[in-house]
Amino acid sequence: MNNNKILTWITNTVSPSISMQFGRFDTAKDVWDFLSRRYVQSDCARKYKLEQDLRLLQHQKGQSLSDFHSQMTVIWDELVLMEPKWTTNAELWYNYQEEMRLVQFLMALQDDYETICATILHRSPLPTVDTTLSELLAEEIRKGLLPYPV
Incomplete structure (x- = not known):
């Protein structure tokens, strides 16, 4: 029954x-x-699609850095669910992940940000994505690329 x-x-x-x-x-x-x-889609197929989406994602003219960062964060958060839960050193894993995300974020920005991106990539230690985003938002406002957020 x-x-x-x-x-x-x-x-x-x-x-x-x-x-x-x-x-x-x-x-x-x-x-x-x-x-x-x-x-049911395998994790590998889903991960492939998310990585592909991440690589195709580009900062568009007129799009705020905050909105663009939010788009990337959605994909990153989904990818985190697929990462191995084990690690020998959590701090090393976090630093690697943060560096990978920083590179992905900077690579997808418009050419207008190339100079500041180069400066950021030559820092030691590298800043976090959040710190970088704050600096880029200030640059976005300074250059008048978008109006100051309310």
């Missing part, structure tokens, strides 16, 4: 073109396994 309830629920929550394929299965588990094999 529970099997039939679950089969009905699954059938009623998917599109008709998908539910038509359930006739060959006897149990809800068989249907669930079928759906899992067919539609």
